[in-house]
Amino acid sequence: MARLAVYPGSFDPLTRGHLDIIHRACRLFDHVIVAVSNNAAKKHTFSVAERIAMTESAIRDLPNADVDTFSGLLVDYLREKKARVLIRGLRVVSDMDYEFQLASFNRRLYKEAETVFLMPDDQYTYLAASMVKEVARLGAPVDAFVTPQVARSLRRRFKLHKK
């Protein structure tokens, strides 16, 4: 049976840290679905369509990854896709609190699914989408942290907001 993994997140926007995790997951599993969450309760900078488009263009060169979106419970999405592996990225110890809580809840809701934590390359340890947006908002270049397309989208978004 093909080993399928789902990597869920907001990806608001996708960073090089997320991309590093996707590449690692693609080496470990036969197929990886990057699942962009469509959670109406969360306030996002980019719409779900924009987040999907940015992610799709960043993973175009990966033959065993694709992008999808989900709303509602992640475990329901996993069941629907018949996936039993959930990928999450761990950067620093402070991520663990939240990630362990999430993994433990997901395990209670769907005990057959396993959360697999992957560490990004050291250079991405302190990279967070929220920080990238803050830097972009203040007008600094973000090309080291995101793909060229995401950098362009950030510039456009924050220029519009400045008016």
Ligand code: ADP
């Ligand atoms: P969420 O809102 O679900 O936390 P994010 O898009 O912020 O979604 O993150 C998705 C996953 O990617 C999380 O497991 C997060 O810890 C991980 N992640 C975020 N940034 C990085 C990074 N720089 N390196 C590795 N993993 C990361």
